[in-house]
Amino acid sequence: MATSILRSLSLGVSAMAVCTAMPAVAQEAAPEDTLGEIVVTAQKRADNLQDVPIAITAISGEDLAKYEQATIESIAQETPGLSFSRAGGQNFIYLRGIGSDIQGSASDPSVALNIDGAYVGRFELGSTQFFDLERVEVLRGPQGTLYGRNATGGVINMISRGPGDEFDARLRLSYSSWDRKEIEAAVGGPLDDDGIFGARLAVRWSKDNGFTDDLDPAGTNDIDDQDVLGVRGTVTFAPGPNVDIKVVVDHTRMESGNTSIRPLDNLGLAETLGAAPTEFGETRNDLPTFDEWDTTGVVAQLDVDLGGNLSLTSITANRTFDQEFLFNTDGTEVDITRTQFIRDYKSFTQELRLNYNSEALRAVVGAFYLEEDNNGVLGLPRIGGVPSPRSFILPAMTETESYALFADATLAITPQFSIIAGIRYSEDKKDDLTGFAIIPNADGLFGGGSYNPVATRDVEQKWDAWTPRFGIEFEPNEDILVYATASRGFKSGGLNSYDLNAPFDPEFVWSYEAGVKSELMGGRMRLNGSVFHYDYSDLQVSTFINGFTVVTNAASAKINGFELESTVRAAPGLTLVGSVGYLDAEYEDFLSPFGRTPTGDTNVVDVSGNQLRNAPEWKLVGGADYEGDLGTNMVVFASARATHTSRTFFSQFNEDVASNGALTLVDARLGVGSDDGRWQVAVFGKNLTGEDYFANVVRFTSTSDPAKDTLGIGNALGYPAQGRQIGIQAIFDF
Numbered sequence: 001m002a003t004s005i006l007r008s009l010s011l012g013v014s015a016m017a018v019c020t021a022m023p024a025v026a027q028e029a030a031p032e033d034t035l036g037e038i039v040v041t042a043q044k045r046a047d048n049l050q051d052v053p054i055a056i057t058a059i060s061g062e063d064l065a066k067y068e069q070a071t072i073e074s075i076a077q078e079t080p081g082l083s084f085s086r087a088g089g090q091n092f093i094y095l096r097g098i099g100s101d102i103q104g105s106a107s108d109p110s111v112a113l114n115i116d117g118a119y120v121g122r123f124e125l126g127s128t129q130f131f132d133l134e135r136v137e138v139l140r141g142p143q144g145t146l147y148g149r150n151a152t153g154g155v156i157n158m159i160s161r162g163p164g165d166e167f168d169a170r171l172r173l174s175y176s177s178w179d180r181k182e183i184e185a186a187v188g189g190p191l192d193d194d195g196i197f198g199a200r201l202a203v204r205w206s207k208d209n210g211f212t213d214d215l216d217p218a219g220t221n222d223i224d225d226q227d228v229l230g231v232r233g234t235v236t237f238a239p240g241p242n243v244d245i246k247v248v249v250d251h252t253r254m255e256s257g258n259t260s261i262r263p264l265d266n267l268g269l270a271e272t273l274g275a276a277p278t279e280f281g282e283t284r285n286d287l288p289t290f291d292e293w294d295t296t297g298v299v300a301q302l303d304v305d306l307g308g309n310l311s312l313t314s315i316t317a318n319r320t321f322d323q324e325f326l327f328n329t330d331g332t333e334v335d336i337t338r339t340q341f342i343r344d345y346k347s348f349t350q351e352l353r354l355n356y357n358s359e360a361l362r363a364v365v366g367a368f369y370l371e372e373d374n375n376g377v378l379g380l381p382r383i384g385g386v387p388s389p390r391s392f393i394l395p396a397m398t399e400t401e402s403y404a405l406f407a408d409a410t411l412a413i414t415p416q417f418s419i420i421a422g423i424r425y426s427e428d429k430k431d432d433l434t435g436f437a438i439i440p441n442a443d444g445l446f447g448g449g450s451y452n453p454v455a456t457r458d459v460e461q462k463w464d465a466w467t468p469r470f471g472i473e474f475e476p477n478e479d480i481l482v483y484a485t486a487s488r489g490f491k492s493g494g495l496n497s498y499d500l501n502a503p504f505d506p507e508f509v510w511s512y513e514a515g516v517k518s519e520l521m522g523g524r525m526r527l528n529g530s531v532f533h534y535d536y537s538d539l540q541v542s543t544f545i546n547g548f549t550v551v552t553n554a555a556s557a558k559i560n561g562f563e564l565e566s567t568v569r570a571a572p573g574l575t576l577v578g579s580v581g582y583l584d585a586e587y588e589d590f591l592s593p594f595g596r597t598p599t600g601d602t603n604v605v606d607v608s609g610n611q612l613r614n615a616p617e618w619k620l621v622g623g624a625d626y627e628g629d630l631g632t633n634m635v636v637f638a639s640a641r642a643t644h645t646s647r648t649f650f651s652q653f654n655e656d657v658a659s660n661g662a663l664t665l666v667d668a669r670l671g672v673g674s675d676d677g678r679w680q681v682a683v684f685g686k687n688l689t690g691e692d693y694f695a696n697v698v699r700f701t702s703t704s705d706p707a708k709d710t711l712g713i714g715n716a717l718g719y720p721a722q723g724r725q726i727g728i729q730a731i732f733d734f
Helices: 002-025 063-066 072-076
Strands: 055-060 082-087 090-095 113-117 118-121 133-140 154-160 168-176 180-190 197-207 212-214 227-242 241-256 290-307 310-327 339-357 361-382 389-414 417-439 455-464 468-478 480-491 505-522 527-535 541-543 550-554 556-571 576-586 590-596 602-606 618-632 634-644 665-676 679-686 694-700 715-720 725-733
Touching: 002 339, 055 063, 063 725, 072 082, 072 090, 082 715, 090 113, 118 339, 310 505, 455 480, 550 576, 550 590, 556 602, 576 634
Parallel strands: 113 154
Antiparallel strands: 055 133, 082 090, 113 118, 133 154, 168 180, 168 725, 180 197, 197 227, 227 241, 241 290, 290 310, 310 339, 339 361, 361 389, 389 417, 417 455, 417 468, 468 480, 480 505, 505 527, 527 556, 541 550, 556 576, 576 618, 590 602, 618 634, 634 665, 665 679, 679 725, 694 715
């Protein structure tokens, strides 16, 4: 362990040394050699990234397109503190160790997702929206005042590209490993000479055969694949000099043969019954598995300039999500059990804000309302190892209402010194109806059978919270910002949707953070850093008890860490990037159920001092981008990124089998293009060293051999991540 930490620390120091030492001998920067300003809306208004007292990573839409970053998973690779995992058709995001892998209609994520300013309650609803974006903002740390519920870890903002002031058309084509074909096209601009009307249309299509080979001819033969079609339309209207209206409508359809999963220990019943072993990148799937879903969203934004430094913003949004899901739970060609899911999700949100912006005072007050209907049915057919086939059926219907009032202000005491204060009141109410039935049918949801519940639960629960923010800002000059903040985050309580256990309580975090943002060397270097301490209480953590996933509130956790990000224009055409993130994230006083004792009682394990799940101790990123003149109106460009992450655990028990060891991923891109940016052609590679690793590891008691798994801890299975990808890409900008 000590050797690993020292090696990681050495890599981090070396990466940052490269980013800072090389430009030390460079000449004074010309204006075109500076990094330029990055505009973000993290504080519900447009600000320069360097003027915001929040740790933020902002990724431009141009970079997302160039580097084939089409998912939240892809941006996690280069963002300090951000981790991604997936299971059961759902995506899970963690920021600085705070996140959730709880599945079900009556639970929520711990990191908030916003698309075009509107809150989205499930990450999979935004997982395929990474096309024709203006930028993505990752806000690290609790954002309980301005963003409210379920922002204990932070916020991810996705902002789509608008029509703009001039006509613009773009086309991206790519072909890569696994016969992956992608087309992304967009066109937009003003519709009249006065700029009163504008419109933009964007489309993305992607299809491949899957990054895992299915060696069994039966069932679905494409797995870990995708067939995605997304469409987004934007219309803007300025009926007067002080009024702007924008409406964004999107629809995405995704179909796949679902994901593969690999047995990782000898506790599985399938192995007992003769399942053949497979290598990484292989599976044997004899079932007609699938994951199919549609999502549609509408966001309407009204901005009114009221004069006197006042402006009014209204954001109204609707979103729907429908999914059908059939998964080979044991991951083999032997029929043991399968997971089935049907989900129907609808949400409505309304936010109203009044902004005041002057040199002395920047303030926002507002109100927020959310209404969610989240209905789902889980089917767990058990085929092998029981006297007769049977299916467990668990329907859950959840209605959620959330209200909030908030205010936040930054007051300049002097031109260099400001104070920050904010407060939010949130109230959540959930009505949950859950049932449980056993039917004598091996293929529950998709194979008929009569549903007769043997038990039901009808619960209404309400929670509320105050989430304040306090802080100070100090700007010794226009190039440096020093800040310190204390803020509280609140994640709503919930219910175990797929069992009949009692509700679980909200979780809270107090964050204490100090940071600095700086632009050095005449604007050629951006160096931002922060240190933080979290007091994290009542963590919502899931585990298996008696064959079902149960959520309990852990006592507490402590998180300490620091982050450092640097971008440097080292020479004309050469930009270096680097970041270091360190996390010391441990549970405190946490007794967690884990299987049973030899006498049949629930086995309780003291996991105090264990590392939080999806909270690697070190994360280091280093890279370079180069663009040079080839003459004859052409340029050559090259880029490379390397990300090193120390061991990551996927459960609170810190088992080696349920973890990724230290991992280094390398991506690169090389190409040529016109010097006016109208076209470029490139070859690219991701995970060039072909690392084998997992997007998640889980334990399922439903796949266990009772004769081997005598303590009922469950069979360990891993979701493989994507392997080496090589491709070619062409981008046209008209």
